[in-house]
Amino acid sequence: xxxxxxxxxxxxxxxxxxxxIGVGASLLWRVYTPTRPVIAVVGRLPGTRSYRDITHFExxxxxxxxxxxxxxxxxxxxxLVFLKEPCSAISTKWSVPSL
Numbered sequence: 001x002x003x004x005x006x007x008x009x010x011x012x013x014x015x016x017x018x019x020x021i022g023v024g025a026s027l028l029w030r031v032y033t034p035t036r037p038v039i040a041v042v043g044r045l046p047g048t049r050s051y052r053d054i055t056h057f058e059x060x061x062x063x064x065x066x067x068x069x070x071x072x073x074x075x076x077x078x079x080l081v082f083l084k085e086p087c088s089a090i091s092t093k094w095s096v097p098s099l
Contacts, residue, residue: 037073039086041094067094 013021040053043060051068054060062068069087 034073035082037071037082039083039090040070040072041090042068042070067091 040055041062042051043054043057043062044051045057046059046061051070052060053070054062067090069090071083
């Protein structure tokens with residue numbers, strides 16, 4: 001997304017304004033993407049100690065009343081608002097009591 005703004009804004013605007021728009025879009029993108037991480041339910045591969053996403057590996061084993069989630073981004077304060085809704089939805093779908 002920010003790459004397109006860096007390419008097209010100087011074509012239609014001045015160079016200075018295009019650079020400012022590109023830098024602003026890059027900063028917004030840097031803040032937006034870590035606050036919207038991919039959350040996956042993981043299960044154990046039989047006979048191993050490896051855990052993988054259950055949507056990609058059909059042979060994974062899951063445990064009753066235990067839901068293991070994997071988030072593809074580091075935790076920081078911006079994640080808290082976003083994480084509450086998906087985690088509650090996943091726990092409701094899997095009939096696991098949420099905190």
